[in-house]
Amino acid sequence: MSQNNKLVVIGGDAAGMSAASKVRRIQKEREIIVFERGRHTSFAACGMPYYIAGQIDHPDRLIARKPEVFRNKQNIDVRTRHEVTRIDTGGKRIRVNNLETGEEFWESYGELLIATGASPMKPDLPGMDADGVFGLSILQTGIDVYNDIGEHKPKKAVIIGGGYIGIEMAEALLARGMDVSLVDMAPQVMATMDPDMASHITDFMLKEGVKVYLEETLERLEKNENGRVSAVVTDKQTLPADLVITGIGVRPNSGLAREAGLETGANDAIRVDKKMRTSVPGIWAAGDCAESYHLISEKPVFIALGTVANKHGLVAGTNISGGDKEFPGVVGTAITKFNNLEIARSGLSEKEAERLGIHFKSATIEARTRSGYYPGSAEIRVKLMVEEATRRLIGGQIVGMQGSGKRIDTIATALTAGMTASQIMDLDLSYAPPFSPVWDPVQIAARQLV
């Protein structure tokens, strides 16, 4: 018998499927099996708030590619509703549980890719088991929230956590006509932004009708006689609620790997090198369960984003199929919006820079998205941070109206290139009245730093 060349992938979402697809493009004959715990493959988790808001007509539209397409068109043996419960690294096999039939079996592998993703953290509170309490993770939970709203017509929603999910769900539930409150323990929303930038987000949310309660600690949820949530109790008040969404962050699904003896690192994500190799030969990891490398802090980080997962998968797939590619690293770019307010960041925040002991200077400017006289010209705030010694850009943040957010890509590109504030100010960026003032707001901020 020839050496077992079979590739087994655990997890059928962005990282796992883009790796499997890449391997298939290079190695037409290789046996590839993917075990996915859920019912769906390659779905757009980031689209769920917009589905719940009623802006997307069918949840199927969030599925980039269905299991049968992978099976029929790419000859990738995708098995949904199959949970992997153990990795036997010595025997090069995994234990699989068919969730439909209850059958358990061993599956051997030649190489293994762990792409188990991340799971939302659940607040550890009395009453979390009430009906009407949801965290968003797999596509099914998004569908569950949508259906719950249709069935129970909740009037008062409380969102726990003011991060990306919290803000996007606030927009979604407001769009569904609910009275929306958002509670966070921290003194600001969007912990990845600096407090001065985050305060504009809070102000805007308040103006648009979200009740934002900061620095409140959750104590418990209350339920009514039918077992449905009826209130969220904090250390300061009781908020009536018939729908609760939690969004307090995610953690990597690295338990399976850790139990099998694989090393973990940043935030307990699976430790990988730049080729996406884990500490055990023949086993790779990619996506939200695995570490990334941060180009500015020069440290491993845990970043659970679709962009990163896709790159992880492509790098892993390239190397698994005999190629040679290194993960290029991240600069920590992220973007979201609340109604018309666009929010984006890249690089380090002030808090992150302080933690790393970097001395920095920052400048924040307020400008317009278009020429002041052009219809639709609106506010944009840009904050840039440079390292004091080198004058190199180390971070940037944007909060502003339509057309603001995507300007973060200029900042992300400049960060990657290691540009100084002076070099950013000197960039030949595009200008016409419908698009920008003569000096782009990013350059105005850079100019302030020069």
Place this chain on the structure above:
Amino acid sequence: MSQNNKLVVIGGDAAGMSAASKVRRIQKEREIIVFERGRHTSFAACGMPYYIAGQIDHPDRLIARKPEVFRNKQNIDVRTRHEVTRIDTGGKRIRVNNLETGEEFWESYGELLIATGASPMKPDLPGMDADGVFGLSILQTGIDVYNDIGEHKPKKAVIIGGGYIGIEMAEALLARGMDVSLVDMAPQVMATMDPDMASHITDFMLKEGVKVYLEETLERLEKNENGRVSAVVTDKQTLPADLVITGIGVRPNSGLAREAGLETGANDAIRVDKKMRTSVPGIWAAGDCAESYHLISEKPVFIALGTVANKHGLVAGTNISGGDKEFPGVVGTAITKFNNLEIARSGLSEKEAERLGIHFKSATIEARTRSGYYPGSAEIRVKLMVEEATRRLIGGQIVGMQGSGKRIDTIATALTAGMTASQIMDLDLSYAPPFSPVWDPVQIAARQLV
């Protein structure tokens, strides 16, 4: 008598006034005189089509800063309606004509900054002297067109030239309810774009109701008994017209400098070094009348854009006031739109690369501006070009719907940093469904090239 330290500026628009303002910030006491031929200072020429379209309520809104503000707040002696007719480099003086009084006089200078701008080229055709024929240059011509439309209510407009002005004026006159034809000698609109990209612009303009006639040579204009234009005659047809706008490009106003013995270069623009010094000591030039340096072709170029003029002015002003700054160079970035179609370019076009003898590879992709399932997701086309030998980016072009155009800034930044296609593909660009697909279209194009 101490040495004459007086700074005299010829031209009160972007370059001249930003230089004068910079000098004033550094040298509080220096005497600064600005002679401006027109009535206005620092006006946004790029805004004229939108004023003519009726989207801006008053032409004053296009004036960034009025002469009296410069005089009163910055102590800059701005004299409008004063035309400079001669530079006496030996005597360090200029001849000035007060257009209001007819008075002529000599003004001495310690240092002289020439910022005379550029003028639209006028087609040399019989009938160009008809009423109702306009080129856009100074603010007054924009006001003249606006007033002419109000007074004469033209029904059929012909635009001569399919460049930036032509396209923007087609949008404007369509918005004013006119029947609009656009004629160009070339086989494509937007000569700065490659033909394959330009064809999508033509298609879109046709769909929106502009009659586009390419590869037609103009023969003459006809006028009616009142002296107003009545038709545009080409080698193929006669187009009825009661309003004609010409937009066949601009040429630098370098005659005054050339007559004084200053060297000129690219497209007859005034030759300057990176500090904006001309060939004559003590004389500087900045803005549309002066050369720029192109970072990709590594050659002097003539680029008449507000962004460049502002940078020229800042560099000249810094050096004139004793500082030390070099013009950083351009990469040829430009942006415009026709109705909802956004058009942008940076770096070299195929034609420019061929002329420079650069071997290149290009890739063009069609993608979506947002996630496919997100409302408002629309078409975007991105073309990237890399030098074959180095794989470095040398140019990029974008044509697409809302949210497309400003992505050129990522390309401009990558061009400036000298990135390869692989490095662009690896960038950590922002993604969320309302803003982008998981792989930004710019990265999809880069990936095609890898």
